[in-house]
Amino acid sequence: MELRTLRYFVAVAEELHFGRAAARLYMSQPPLSRAIRRLEADVGAVLLHRSAAGVTLTPAGTVLLDEARTLLDRADRIRVRVAVAAGAATITVGILGDGSDPGAMRLAAAYRRRHPGVEVRVRETDLTDPTCGLRAGLVDVALTRGPFEETGLTVRELRADPVGAVLRADDPLARRDRLRLADLAGRRWFQFPGGTDPLWRSYWNGGEPREGPVVRAVQECLQAVLWNGTVGMSPLGHEPPEELIVVPLADMAPSRVVVAWKAGDVNPLIRSFVQIATAAYRP
Known part of the structure; x- marks a missing residue:
């Protein structure tokens, strides 16, 4: 049972839709479906009911979702603690827009609780750069709004505002x-x-x-x-x-609140930031 496969399962379980989960994971739907079938074979239980009406969790799937979230959270904590021990305990966050957004405030509080030893530097930018200095290398991750040119970036939607x-x-x-x-x-x-x-x-x-x-x-x-x-x-x-x-x-079309980072950046502080942001903005 690989952590990557568990991340796939959590995405499908939270979205209850293979297409949306695939888009969230930046992969196509067929390999995602195959990975979930392999996971079901591995655990020996049906985790998801698939029908024309959508996807629902089975009792076994509900249990695995809870356990997978705990396990993935622990894995992310381990990565961050190793990064802190290695001296990489700083993350620079670019912010565009209203700093009083409840989602951003929940995110800040949750990140402080999760990583009290990490120094978070905040760089607020004006409306001329929606990536908040990400392309220029001034920040590690951006909490911003779309749309903007996404080449070379990974972008995850957190919320859509009319x-x-x-x-x-x-x-x-x-x-x-x-x-x-x-x-x-x-x-x-x-x-x-x-x-x-x-x-x-x-x-x-x-x-x-x-x-x-x-x-x-x-x-x-x-x-x-x-x-x-x-x-x-x-x-x-x-x-x-x-x-x-x-x-x-x-x-x-609604204005998308997004978190963005350089494609391929494996900094565990960024990965944890994105995970916490996704939970903080979840309805």
Whole structure:
């Protein structure tokens, strides 16, 4: 019974869907299915019921899920303790966006509890670099939002937030319960500086070329709306200043909260960070 196979099983058991689990593990579905069948043969029990309606855990699968989580957690702790003993007890985390996000706060608390001997350095970045310095080698792991160019990176989604248009409270559209992007045609939107990741820029401009003031930080975005009547976008649940309103956008894809790291980086502190982040953001 290999740790890798147990990680596969935990992913399927948590997602209850082979396709989603395969995407989470960055592998194709057929080898994942074969690995689970081998695991069932190894333990001598059916772990998952598969049907057209989806995947459910058997009683044996429920027991293994609990035991596998404990075992994998122990294995990760061992890796981190060895890294600490070897003198590699520092991790630099890049953060973009709202530091008061409950998920980020749960993550910080859980990481401190799990690894009290690890020094966590935090580098906060503005909106011009959604990878928070990851590509430049300034951070080990990034807690950020997509979309952005993912070449050379491994990216795991933690949560998806619906978004809305940020408008001044006296804007006629602010009285609507819901808007569509077509309702905002012809309006000025805030812009990011030249050289900003094209996927990132396109998402926050609603997928269309726009004109408007150039901003670098969240507060600059809000001030552009307040002073100039510019249109912005924000995840729902982020309370704007009293003079501003966020109206849900019906035809915008959610904003993905993600954790990202360099592809192939086997630093155990990063692996543990990703594991704890996944649990901290789980509904």
